[in-house]
């Protein structure tokens with residue numbers, strides 16, 4: 545349960561978002577601390593993207609607060625939140641096909657440095673080059689794409705492109721990363737591999753991840769804690785074991801056969 549204490553990461557408290565007369569999100573609270581993968585799931589139109597955008601600063605909640613490492617960032621820009629350590633990936637990947645994989649990943653780090661001190665980017669200090677190279681190498685290795693560094697994103701599979709995007713976010717040095725439907729376009733094998741890499745990023749580097757995802761198999765196999773929304777309301781929260789056995793969650797997904805199946809098939813208590 546999301547508490548009142550300072551969270552070592554992202555803390556959302558009683559956030560509501562209204563689009564005109566439509567209450568899209570109704571008092572959601574969640575924590576996405578470092579060292580944990582937190583899932584946000586729900587059927588179509590449940591309010592996941594709206595919540596995600598309130599976290600990143602793309603929209604301002606009608607009420608409620610968003611804190612980042614104890615600082616109230618409810619009214620802050622996405623840029624300020626990035627400076628505070630909040631990174632994100634996009635459902636539609638934005639990689640540059642004219643650049644190599646390595647250069648794409650480097651952009652994540654360089655953007656971070658330029659954002660803090662723009663003149664540095666222009667002057668291109670030598671010490672920065674070393675910092676960028678080290679962060680890029682680390683991210684590339686962590687995401688298992690060392691063999692791809694000289695390739696162009698256009699020549700890669702969707703799964704490989706997702707890993708490049710993840711590495712770019714990692715290279716930015718963010719402490720908490722928000723992933724927007726990262727398994728979109730991946731096949732089962734790629735999704736499994738992606739999940740394993742997320743787990744190792746959290747275990748080895750201590751980052752926190754908040755993942756908004758439709759693919760229940762990825763959510764059930766990677767998330768330490770899961771929040772479930774339906775029609776904008778938080779209806780359930782708990783571990784994968786608890787979500788997998790919740791009648792409430794099952795009822796919310798009633799009729800969505802693929803998801804119902806995943807709740808059954810991919811729930812393996814031994815892995816939780």
Ligand SMILES: Nc1ncnc2c1ncn2[C@@H]1O[C@H](COP(=O)(O)OP(=O)(O)OP(=O)(O)O)[C@@H](O)[C@H]1O
Pocket residue numbers: 563566568586587588589590591592593594595
């Ligand atoms: N810009 C907007 N203006 C008005 N209503 C919106 C807007 N964006 C979303 N909505 C509505 O708010 C509700 C929540 O939408 P949201 O996109 O957050 O849900 P979601 O869980 O991300 O859905 P999906 O899984 O289909 O992406 C829906 O009823 C949607 O139609």
